[in-house]
Amino acid sequence: MSADDMNDDENWTGGFYELCLVLGAADDDNVDRALRSLWRAVGVQGCHVRRADGSGFAAVELGVAALHARGHLRGTLTLPSGARVVCGGFLSRYGGLDTLELYLPLGALARVDRRIGGYPFDESSGVESLTWRSTLDRWLADVAIAVNGEVPFHRAYIGFEVDEDRDINGDQRYAAVLMPRADGLEYHPANT
Numbered sequence: 001m002s003a004d005d006m007n008d009d010e011n012w013t014g015g016f017y018e019l020c021l022v023l024g025a026a027d028d029d030n031v032d033r034a035l036r037s038l039w040r041a042v043g044v045q046g047c048h049v050r051r052a053d054g055s056g057f058a059a060v061e062l063g064v065a066a067l068h069a070r071g072h073l074r075g076t077l078t079l080p081s082g083a084r085v086v087c088g089g090f091l092s093r094y095g096g097l098d099t100l101e102l103y104l105p106l107g108a109l110a111r112v113d114r115r116i117g118g119y120p121f122d123e124s125s126g127v128e129s130l131t132w133r134s135t136l137d138r139w140l141a142d143v144a145i146a147v148n149g150e151v152p153f154h155r156a157y158i159g160f161e162v163d164e165d166r167d168i169n170g171d172q173r174y175a176a177v178l179m180p181r182a183d184g185l186e187y188h189p190a191n192t
Contacts, residue, residue: 003111004076004084006048006057011086014106015120019140020157021147023098031091032064034100034151039075041146042102044087046075067091080139083112102143104136106160120160127192133159134189137176141187144178148185155179159190 003011019042023034039047039062048057049070057074060066066073067090074088085108092099110116115132119125137158144156159175177188 001111002084003108004086006074006076006086011108011111012105014110014118015161016088016103016105017109017136017160018104018158018162019102019144020162021100021144022154022156023100023151024154026093026096026098028064028068030151031067031098031100034147034153035064035067035073035089035091036062037147037150038089038100038102038143042077042087042140042143044075044077044089044102048074050074064091079112080135081112085109085112102140130190137190138187141176141178141185145185148178148180152180156185 001008001010005011021034021038023030047060047062047066049060049066049072050056051058060070060073062073072088072090074086076084077087078084085104087102087104089100089102092101106116106119110119113132115124117124119129140158141156144158147153156178157175162175172192173188173190174192176190178185179188180186
């Protein structure tokens with residue numbers, strides 16, 4: 001049982017911990033640049049898609065064309081702890097707005113950090129989960145800052161299956177938020 005085995009279905013369970021980059025108006029060239037920058041900044045190795053017959057994964061060329069053709073792109077990356085896990089990315093395009101998402105499946109994350117447990121559905125999923133989330137959030141924020149240096153975006157969210165309306169408004173933030181300012185991005189960590 002390895003957290004970086006793309007063929008182990010257990011790695012893909014439990015929902016997704018995400019970095020969501022709100023890029024702005026729908027623009028395939030912008031998405032392509034942001035995707036390549038994101039993959040590079042976070043150190044994703046490989047670019048794979050699930051085979052149509054469900055028999056594993058096939059390597060594809062990283063780019064917006066693969067996102068449009070197959071939906072989810074997958075690879076592996078090394079966390080700040082040194083552990084390797086599976087990861088994926090996809091594009092949401094709603095109402096003419098592009099959001100590029102990098103996700104870390106909780107099934108894989110829980111294999112490399114016991115503190116994650118049954119997050120976000122167990123008794124230790126409240127404020128105490130910030131003990132592991134804050135490090136992961138800060139790392140993903142640094143990735144977002146690196147991407148923004150190459151491909152500026154409107155804002156970014158970090159957290160479990162982030163819903164910006166529910167998770168970032170007000171003083172109680174379930175998700176971390178990065179907002180642009182004149183001097184760069186302003187980071188607001190999750191606090192609940």
